[in-house]
Amino acid sequence: MRKSNFHFLDIERGDPPLIPMDERRGSFKEIHSEYQQDKAAVQAERCLDCGIPYCEWACPVHNYIPNWLELVAKGQIFRAAELCHETNSLPEVCGRICPHDRLCEGACTLNDGFGAVTIGSVEKHITDTAFALGWRPDLSKVKPTGKKVAIIGAGPAGLACADIMLRGGVKATVFDKYPEIGGLLNFGIPPFKLDKQVLDLRRKIFEEMGAEFRMNTTIGKDIMMEELLAEYDALFLGMGTYKYVDGALPGMDLNNVYMALPFLIGNINKVRGYDEGTEFINMENKRVIVLGGGDTAMDCNRTSIRQGARSVICCYRRNESDMAGSLKEVKNAREEGVIFRFNLQPTEILESAGGISVKFQYTGEEKQGKDSEEQIIEADAVILAFGFRPNPPEWLKEHKISIHEDGRVKVNDSHQTDNPKIFAAGDMVRGADLVVTAIADAREAGQQMINYIK
Ligand SMILES: Cc1cc2nc3c(=O)[nH]c(=O)nc-3n(C[C@H](O)[C@H](O)[C@H](O)COP(=O)(O)OP(=O)(O)OC[C@H]3O[C@@H](n4cnc5c(N)ncnc54)[C@H](O)[C@@H]3O)c2cc1C
Ligand code: SF4
Structure with missing residues (x-):
């Protein structure tokens, strides 16, 4: 039973605990640990069941969010897992990496001043817990078609x-x-x-x-x-x-300039212990510049930090509010030590005495003083994360x-x-x-x- 209609006022939004920052910056483990069932239930109970499920509409697979939140609040994890799988084929993945802040949680009525229900984390909790307890999709009633x-x-x-x-x-x-x-x-x-x-x-x-x-x-x-x-x-x-957008940036063929995906795959293969063809590119002790502002750029930033880069500067050609990726990923990157520079359009990568450097044109509206000039940032490595075609x-x-x-x-x-x-x-x-x-x-x-x- 719901404790009170104003439960959301008594209980604040609470994400699953983060692992300590020292560990987080040096490890490739997921940064959030698990919800315990009682914590997940209390968080799920914050749902107002407002009658107009904006969250469901904003979710591209139209998950039955208020229904499975209610089941979690009642501790009925298997029924919640069943319901999650009616609309989503990979709920444990979406619960982890959807840009919730732009989708379901962004549309949650409580997002306006009270902190959205932690929909993504509860979705992850449901699936992870149900799987750990042995729940599996039930296909016993499926009739083979022979096709x-x-x-x-x-x-x-x-x-x-x-x-x-x-x-x-x-x-x-x-x-x-x-x-x-x-x-x-x-x-x-x-x-x-x-x-x-x-x-x-x-x-x-x-x-x-x-x-x-x-x-x-x-x-x-x-x-x-x-x-x-x-x-x-x-x-x-x-x-x-899988075709890289490279912006035909002059100097992109220089040494120590890398494309985002090979950099990320090389690192994943190393972490997983795969002996694949993709080269491992190590940013340890390097000054890294990441060019781009989407999820791929954030992944390159945060991977460089974990490899022990001396500094990571992420340069984006527009304002912070224009960034395409998930806001939570920008926040995570910032917490981990990534420095963001906005309104910088890269125009050329150059060889320089100390390594390489990137020349930028300032694109912001307030072109005053030194901001109106061309800017040059020195680096040891540059990663291009402009997206894919x-x-x-x-x-x-x-x-x-x-x-x-x-x-x-x-x-x-x-x-x-x-x-x-x-x-x-x-x-x-x-x-x-x-x-x-x-x-x-x-x-x-x-x-x-x-x-x-x-
Ligand atoms: C670095 C990065 C970070 C991202 N982060 C997020 C995020 O946080 N959240 C989010 O929602 N999205 C994120 N995305 C986007 C998301 O990963 C994609 O939108 C999604 O994976 C697309 O799914 P897909 O099945 O269409 O293609 P893919 O995931 O690209 O899968 C295509 C598959 O087809 C295979 N294939 C291709 N050609 C052939 C062939 N000829 N024969 C056999 N196999 C073939 C490939 O090997 C591959 O396995 C990210 C993308 C990148 C690159
Ligand atoms: S996390 Fe993704 S899949 Fe899950 S409810 Fe939100 S938008 Fe839908």
Whole structure:
């Protein structure tokens, strides 16, 4: 039972405890420890159940948030986990890395002056706790259809599509060129935001549900589309976006200038103990400049700090309020020692006596005094984190799949490409976006694929 209608006044918003800063700056562990059930229940109980669930509308997968908060408040974790999985294929991932402050929590009625309900942390708590207690998705009532689909890409989009297939009685075989599932979740996003064991467990759960993963397999090289089209009833493409935006910045080919993703992947492989081809780039004792203002830039900042960089300066060409990523990530980076400089447009990277330097043009409105001048910042290493553009493989066109001018795959309202047997979703359709939007679109695509197959 709810304690009082004004529980939210008596109990302040309380996130799960942070690990101590000394440990945090030197370790790749997730920065928040776990909620205990009593703390999660008290936080969940702060929900006003305001009748108009703005949080649900703001959530791209339209999670039944007030309903599962109520179940957590009552201690009914298995029922809450069941409900979470009705709308989301990776709730433990979204609970950790969604930009909650811009989505569900940003829309929470309490966000206006009282501190939003900790929706993301409770979602993580539900799934982590239920899994630890042995709860698993129940597919006992699913009737096999005898149909089968091939899914290319084991990122959030591919996994969400596989989830819908398995629950619809369709056999799902997922192909990926990487050795592990997750796409950017595994090979992009650092472990201090998302512990990789979370993905190991999710892979096991998908396999128990009946998914087949064919890893280390590049479609278009190891296996051709023709083979998949002949063997499967439908195909799903969730291949992401991997072309770097480099801004054609003069000097970007100099030594000690790095692209964000190889830097992050090299570090992840080292932390995970993988002996992969991607080079480990060590920022220990270096003065690092990160250029960019999105989630990728924040990940580069915070990875450099953990590698022991002497200083990390993040330069963004607009104001702080224009930054594209999650506000909580900027806050985390700042707490860990990253220095932010705004309204600085990089114009050139130069070799200098002490290493390299970046030349900037100030872009702010108040161009007075020294701010109006060109500025130069010295560094030992520069990381370019300007984002990603779609890079559709040439062979898509051979299968009548149309591409937008900017490289995104064209789909209709049913997420179907111009080839009716092939569906697509995620970053390769939207352009670089979010985990939760890739999941939302791929789940819809999965439903449409089942209709098509039938
Ligand atoms: C550094 C970084 C940090 C981010 N942080 C966040 C965050 O905090 N929160 C958030 O919501 N989003 C974040 N994002 C964005 C998020 O990761 C993506 O939007 C999401 O992963 C897109 O999912 P996807 O399945 O479409 O593509 P991907 O995750 O890119 O997965 C595509 C998969 O397809 C595989 N593939 C491609 N071509 C082939 C082929 N020919 N054969 C076989 N396999 C193939 C790839 O190997 C890959 O595994 C971040 C992105 C980056 C780069
Ligand atoms: S999926 Fe993301 S937006 Fe939706 S409730 Fe969970 S954390 Fe919020």
